[in-house]
Amino acid sequence: MENGTHFRTCHLCEAMCGVAIEVKDGHISSIKGDENDPLSRGHICPKAVALQDLHEDPERLRKPVRKTPDGWKEMEWDEAFDLVARKLHRTRTDHGRNSIGVYLGNPNVHNHGSLVATMPFLRAVGSQNRFSATSNDQLPHMLTSLEMFGHQILFPIPDIDQTDLFICIGANPMASNGSLMTVPDFRGRLKRLKSRGGKMIVVDPRRTETAKLADEFHFIRPGSDALLLMAMVHTLFQEELVNTGPAGPLVKDVDLLRLASLSFSPEAVAEHTGIQADAIRQLARQLATTPKAALYTRMGTSTQAFGGIATWLAYCLNILTGKLDVPGGVLFTQPAIDLVAIGAMSGQNGHFGKRHSRVRGLPEFAGEYPASTMADEILTPGDGQIRAFVTVAGNPILSNPNGRRLDEAFEGLDFMVSVDYYLNETTRHADVILPPTAALERSHYDLIFSMFAVRNTAKYSDKLFDAGPDSRHDWQILLELAHRLEKLRKGGNLPLRSELGWRTFKKLGPDPILDLMLRSGPYGASGQPLRGLAQPALDLIIDLLPKRHPLRGLANLSSMNRRWEDLPKGLSLSALRNQPHGVDLGPLKPTLPDRLFTRDGKINLAPRRFLDDLERLHKKLELSPEDGLMLIGRRHVRSNNSWMHNSQRLVKGKDRCTLMLHPKEASRLGLQTGDSAEVNSSAGKIVLPVEITEDIMPGVVSIPHGWGHDREGSGQSIASSHAGASINDVISDAQIDDLVGTSVLNGQSVNVKVWRPTRQRKRA
Structure with a gap:
């Protein structure tokens, strides 16, 4: 990598802050906010400087590893791919396609390569037992x-x-x-x-x-x-x-x-x-x-x-x-790559309740079951029981309700593989871990968060560092596994056309697809608004085609459509490469009725x-408010879920994993600042230090999300030395929103008491 300043987007949370990374002699010497980024305008939070820590972390895995009686052993990539594909195929053959479970974590949506490769991978696995962080978040x-x-x-x-x-x-x-x-x-x-x-x-x-x-x-x-x-x-x-x-x-x-x-x-x-x-x-x-x-x-x-x-x-x-x-x-928003319109064009608007989970009968959403029922589907015998599991960039042991029960479930699997570059609380259960490259070793474009931004922008960054020939991007890992699974399903061979398609897809990768979507979008370089007779002809074609015809959808998406004539044009991958700070596409503007996708x-x-569902709300209104303590989570600017605690600069300082409660409750319970408290519920119990403050409502206690790095077998020494306690060890996975299937992470009842360590008797 050349010395100098390189401009990228920080991928560590949803904010898409622009960063200016100074490189000297192949190493990062500083990370600052990019003042010319049209969205963040020079702002960064403390997490951004940890991009260096994550990239240089000596505990980050760089080659596949396999669990053995003598500990974790490195493998060659072909050997690892063969083993994983063979094990997953055998599980599907012996127990049916739904015997494999898949969990996708939040980092996937910060990664356009992973997003592009996920769907072919899921199709190759073929299981309906799919889960993600969605049902613990924005469902x-x-x-x-x-x-x-x-x-x-x-x-x-x-x-x-x-x-x-x-x-x-x-x-x-x-x-x-x-x-x-x-x-x-x-x-x-x-x-x-x-x-x-x-x-x-x-x-x-x-x-x-x-x-x-x-x-x-x-x-x-x-x-x-x-x-x-x-x-x-x-x-x-x-x-x-x-x-x-x-x-x-x-x-x-x-x-x-x-x-x-x-x-x-x-x-x-x-x-x-x-x-x-x-x-x-x-x-x-x-x-x-x-x-x-x-x-x-x-x-x-x-x-x-x-x-x-x-x-x-x-x-x-x-x-x-x-x-x-x-x-x-x-x-x-009107993003440069409009996944909403692209999905609608192909009929992928979303769906809910087309099928229900095997054990608890919970509804799927967009093909995924609520994550709260993962442990049920693994631990409950019967047809369709999950016997093998795949996690991709997720740590559900710490992010899912009743993490101890999920620990038990993962421990009993026949086979588990994780696509992750850390040996963490979840991946320690895997038989094989396939580590992808880190974020600075791959290109970056925010497909998802550009759709949720308070201003329309577009920005692309090439990889900053070369990961080396013996490494794989996550999209390469997922596509390779998908290809091998498809070949095994077809008896070892694929039709020539299909085989060539897979090889081409793996060779090209996600960036040419990104370029195509940019060029064909409303700001694209594929054409300017039409003039003369051409524009009325296009309008006539759009009007004559059935509402849901794919050609109509393509015409509507194209930059040649009249309704985009006031938008800036010329976007492509090469155009964004020439604008390393990103491109400002303007403030949010009215878009209705064109942006509606309802049938009428x-x-x-x-x-x-x-x-x-209002009947359920009526019942709550008819009952007296609950007594006892109600638990809520909380967020800190130096954390995002569980995956940033192996950076010393993000965990240093005052302990943030505390039980926050009001002085009134502390007095009633006999707790003082500096004490340790036991928090318990039907799911389990944890111990953590007390923080007394009037900034929380009486009757409420708060524990931050994402901690609990005290489980044996994790390979993150900094995180382990700042372990904290997992709020999800006292949150029941039996409680969900009956309407949607979302995990109830806020508002569950807990008990709190002074914790006193049990003294061990001295041996005679």
Whole structure:
């Protein structure tokens, strides 16, 4: 690698911050924010400098390893591929195709090569037992978008750069840099919001880093967000504040939502939420009467027992107050590579409940079962029992509810393979680990998070370092396994045409596909808007073709379409290579009705499945609020899930894995700062230090997500020396959102007591 400054995108969270990496004598000498990046404008968080740590980590695996009685032994790649393909094929032959389970972790969506190769790999495995981090994360948003707008990843994004009121419920963008709202430098954007006279309101069980900057803050009982939001809907109708704005002609079933909200008055929900009725009304009024306003919800509202309803109602509130598809409200992005439109063109809008899991009967979403039932499917005998497992860039032992039970499940598998470059809490159960190259050793383009960004941009980066000939990218690993599995399924040989196709795919890799998608997209280099008779001819073809005809879809996607004539043109891979800081494609703009993918072209304000689930919410309203302590997670700006704790600069300093509780609860339990507390539930128990603070609501305790590196057999020494405790060891995998299937990660009940170590008797 040449000496000098190289510009890339940090891949360690959703923010897509631009970084300037200085290289000297083949090594990184500094990492700074790229001031010319059109999205992040020089901002980086502490995680960015850890790109060097991850790249240079001596404990990162670089060759395949196999578990033996004498420990882990390195293998050659061909030997490893043969072994894995043979074992998976034998499992499928002996026990059926559903005897193999697959789990995909979050890092996959930061990696365009992995995204391109995942689908052929999954087809080659052929199993319906697929899982991912989706059901521990954003599944309610995906189901809501599918039901209301017709596509599972068509998310309305807060236009924070132009809004005057930002209402944030159950989210902490100061720590996360946004989630399903890619927003680097949230602090700077908030400062600009306030400088133009704007305001931020935060609702959360904890006074988070974001809440401390708010103009107005309200504590709320965990799991009661749906009641708050329904009471706000009730207020809008009661006080005649409903005004659907420019999107109004597209909105249907407003009266159904009005009827559904009748019994959820602010007075009825006040005790359950912990928010006074007048404050609830005022929240609704401020949203309705501020012309440029946006309501945003995230993990705290989605990963709870009523996450589906809460997310749906948040969307409804933005629509009822006229904030959808208007600048300063919530808008749909128009990315350079429009996976929403590409998916819709091929009929891949998303689906829900086409089949149900074997043991608990939980619904699939887009072909995946809820991750909470993975252990059930492995531990429960019978036809379809999972006997072999594949994890790709995931650590579900620490990120999935009831991690100890999943430990037991993975330990009993016939065979397990992990595509990962760390020996961590999950991969230690594998028989074979196939390590891919690190992020700086491959090219990068954000296919996913460009669709969720608060501004339309595009940026591509070539690899920064050469990984060497004896290494494999993750897309190469997945395609090689898929190819070998297909050959074994066909008896050892593939038809010549198919064989040539596989070889070509493996040779070309993901970047030519990326180039094709850029060129054929709305900003593409494939052509300028047509002139003369050509444009009317294209318009006529589009009108004559059936609505769902693939050629119509291609014409609509093309940069030659009239509706893209105001967008900048000329994007291709080579064009982005010549713009290393990235390309600014402009602010979010109104896109309706073109961006809708529902069958009737309308916004479904009151989908039947959400209305039906309101009976469950009614029952909660009829019961008294639960006594005892309720558990919530939390995020820190120097962490993202479990995979960054082997960087000393990210874990150094004050212990962050603490039990946070209010002084009132500490006094009642006899706990003081510096004590250790035992937290227990039906799932298990953990011990961790106490942090007493008034920044958390009485009756609530908080533990950060992603820790618990004390399990034997992990190969991450820094993480192990800052082990912490896993919140998921006390979260039951039996509790899910009945509507969506999301894991209940916030709002489960726990018990807390002073922990005193058991003294061992001295031997006589």
